[in-house]
Amino acid sequence: MSERTVVPRPGVWLRLRRHRLAVLSLGIFALLTVACLAAPLIAPYEFDTIDLASVREPPSSAHWMGTDDLGRDLMTRVLYGGRVSILIGVLAAVLGTGLGALIGSLAGYFGGRLESVLMRLTDIAFAIPTLPLLIVLASYTQAAILSMALIIGFLSWMTTARVVRGEVLSLKQMTYVEAARSIGAGHGRIIGRHILPNVVGPIVVGATLAVGNAIILESSLSFLGLGVQPPVPTWGNMLMDAQATMATKPWLTVFPGFAILLVVLAVNFIGDGLQDALDPTARES
Amino acid sequence: MTDTPERVLVQVRDLKKHFPIRRGVLRRQVGAVQAVDGLTFDIHEGETLGLVGESGSGKSTTGRALLRLVRPTAGSVAFDGDELSSLGAEALRARRREMQMIFQDPYASLNPRMTIGAIVREPLDIHEIGDAAGRDRRVDELLERVGLSRAARDRYPHEFSGGQRQRIGIARALSTEPRFIVADEAISALDVSIQAQIVNLLQDLADELGLTYLFIAHDLTMVRHISDRVAVMYLGRIVELGTRDDVFERPLHPYTRALLDAVPIPDPTAEARRPPALGGEVPSPADPPSGCRFHPRCPLATDLCRTKDPHTREAGGTARPHRVACHHATQPE
Numbered sequence: 207m208s209e210r211t212v213v214p215r216p217g218v219w220l221r222l223r224r225h226r227l228a229v230l231s232l233g234i235f236a237l238l239t240v241a242c243l244a245a246p247l248i249a250p251y252e253f254d255t256i257d258l259a260s261v262r263e264p265p266s267s268a269h270w271m272g273t274d275d276l277g278r279d280l281m282t283r284v285l286y287g288g289r290v291s292i293l294i295g296v297l298a299a300v301l302g303t304g305l306g307a308l309i310g311s312l313a314g315y316f317g318g319r320l321e322s323v324l325m326r327l328t329d330i331a332f333a334i335p336t337l338p339l340l341i342v343l344a345s346y347t348q349a350a351i352l353s354m355a356l357i358i359g360f361l362s363w364m365t366t367a368r369v370v371r372g373e374v375l376s377l378k379q380m381t382y383v384e385a386a387r388s389i390g391a392g393h394g395r396i397i398g399r400h401i402l403p404n405v406v407g408p409i410v411v412g413a414t415l416a417v418g419n420a421i422i423l424e425s426s427l428s429f430l431g432l433g434v435q436p437p438v439p440t441w442g443n444m445l446m447d448a449q450a451t452m453a454t455k456p457w458l459t460v461f462p463g464f465a466i467l468l469v470v471l472a473v474n475f476i477g478d479g480l481q482d483a484l485d486p487t488a489r490e491s
Numbered sequence: 492m493t494d495t496p497e498r499v500l501v502q503v504r505d506l507k508k509h510f511p512i513r514r515g516v517l518r519r520q521v522g523a524v525q526a527v528d529g530l531t532f533d534i535h536e537g538e539t540l541g542l543v544g545e546s547g548s549g550k551s552t553t554g555r556a557l558l559r560l561v562r563p564t565a566g567s568v569a570f571d572g573d574e575l576s577s578l579g580a581e582a583l584r585a586r587r588r589e590m591q592m593i594f595q596d597p598y599a600s601l602n603p604r605m606t607i608g609a610i611v612r613e614p615l616d617i618h619e620i621g622d623a624a625g626r627d628r629r630v631d632e633l634l635e636r637v638g639l640s641r642a643a644r645d646r647y648p649h650e651f652s653g654g655q656r657q658r659i660g661i662a663r664a665l666s667t668e669p670r671f672i673v674a675d676e677a678i679s680a681l682d683v684s685i686q687a688q689i690v691n692l693l694q695d696l697a698d699e700l701g702l703t704y705l706f707i708a709h710d711l712t713m714v715r716h717i718s719d720r721v722a723v724m725y726l727g728r729i730v731e732l733g734t735r736d737d738v739f740e741r742p743l744h745p746y747t748r749a750l751l752d753a754v755p756i757p758d759p760t761a762e763a764r765r766p767p768a769l770g771g772e773v774p775s776p777a778d779p780p781s782g783c784r785f786h787p788r789c790p791l792a793t794d795l796c797r798t799k800d801p802h803t804r805e806a807g808g809t810a811r812p813h814r815v816a817c818h819h820a821t822q823p824e
Binding site: 380381382384385386387388389390391392395399400403404484485486487 | 596599
């Protein structure tokens with residue numbers, strides 16, 4: 207009998223550790239985050255030191271990633287930029303996905319009029335073009351990291367809401383949900399313990415995608431003047447600034463672009479590993 | 492059977508559950524599936540009432556309506572004297588401690604993301620029974636009682652076989668020390684060799700804990716084995732109700748006889764002499780036949796059956812009343 211052989215069940219953390227790519231990504235993500243947080247200590251220059259004598263220089267031993275239009279060291283700016291970008295990316299993704307999961311699960315679980323109202327709200331939010339809304343918001347709000355994360359979060363919950371609602375609709379028909387009702391579980395417990403844990407897959411995927419989106423969206427906000435204001439760098443506004451010279455001065459695009467790619471990829475792999483680790487039925491490879 | 496006065500634990504009166512059929516953009520109701528259409532019966536404390544019938548006869552809906560997992564369209568269900576529809580949400584939740592359900596599909600009825608320990612413990616958490624250590628002890632006790640090892644606690648449902656999962660479902664149902672359990676086709680999804688084990692476990696538990704069961708099944712052999720009384724359902728109605736021996740030895744309703752005749756006989760010569768099985772299919776419960784609902788398939792049907800719905804009447808019975816709803820029901824021999 208399998209139940210007689212006592213093998214300790216690996217917990218979530220142990221199962222995540224088996225996922226090599228996820229562990230590697232976690233390492234890279236942690237390293238990047240720490241490096242960015244430690245930017246004032248490890249960056250070779252100040253992020254706003256202008257050196258007009260060495261403008262738009264390609265990578266060299268003095269400037270590992272080259273310099274920008276104003277002769278500022280690009281590596282320094284990438285490090286400082288990451289502080290804002292990573293923070294906004296993660297914060298906005300958590301916020302947007304959390305809001306989406308909440309709205310989606312309420313709509314799917316309770317159905318009826320509440321569902322109609324919430325899903326029409328989702329349709330409306332989808333239909334509002336992002337850019338004009340941002341311009342309106344830009345005229346009312348002060349640019350701050352927290353408010354930007356809030357705004358981006360509020361602009362990106364709809365997909366998660368729709369996906370979660372669909373999943374919840376099918377999950378609430380499961381016998382174990384009926385079993386939970388039959389033992390007297392309330393709505394909160396049923397949603398929190400029986401339905402949402404079985405939707406983590408789509409939620410985690412949504413959240414990892416949202417990190418990348420948030421970093422990009424932040425750059426649009428910066429471009430419109432709502433984002434973080436120059437001279438403080440973010441990966442987004444560095445990319446924006448480099449648009450015109452992409453062909454002639456590629457390093458200005460490549461390094462911040464590569465930083466975004468690295469973070470988005472790492473987060474995706476972490477999400478992937480987490481999804482498997484959270485699923486007790488997943489095969490151990 | 493004991494001589495003590497019978498105490499009614501579950502009283503069902505004229506219970507109906509109709510599921511609306513809606514069509515069109517406006518979702519207008521164009522009809523209703525009459526899953527359960529007027530049931531009246533009692534379940535006595537400590538007895539096992541078997542509920543049999545073909546698929547679509549409304550057995551499961553009846554079980555769910557008794558536990559108020561579906562809201563009845565009409566009629567009443569009283570549990571230990573309390574009318575369930577009059578209870579508020581909180582009172583009903585508290586009452587659920589005393590009435591539990593064992594489900595048909597042992598694969599779908601356990602949350603795949605919860606450990607066995609958490610599943611069995613959940614009812615104790617919900618009803619705040621005992622302290623943390625006490626609940627852990629109780630989980631160990633329950634697992635052992637249903638024949639699983641304590642090591643099962645930290646494992647997940649997918650690591651267990653169907654029979655073991657059903658034992659887990661039983662442990663969960665028992666955790667709050669309920670008085671009444673609805674076993675909805677609790678053995679139908681299991682291998683034959685496992686079915687007997689589970690039925691014996693249920694029976695031992697009933698003897699030991701004085702449980703009352705509504706045992707829903709379509710396997711007549713198992714129903715005969717476990718039930719004190721048996722109710723036969725056809726298209727949302729109870730057509731016959733009586734003690735196990737009355738129903739199995741002296742069936743009155745032609746439908747009951749057809750069901751009994753359909754049980755395979757483990758003897759090839761006798762099997763060959765078996766009367767032909769019931770023809771046709773169960774008519775749609777959205778549009779039940781006029782008069783007696785069984786008349787299109789009934790060998791005894793007359794004009795009376797096509798026009799007039801038979802009342803349930805008492806037709807003798809040895810130890811207990813034997814009730815039947817048929818114009819032509821006769822005592823055999």
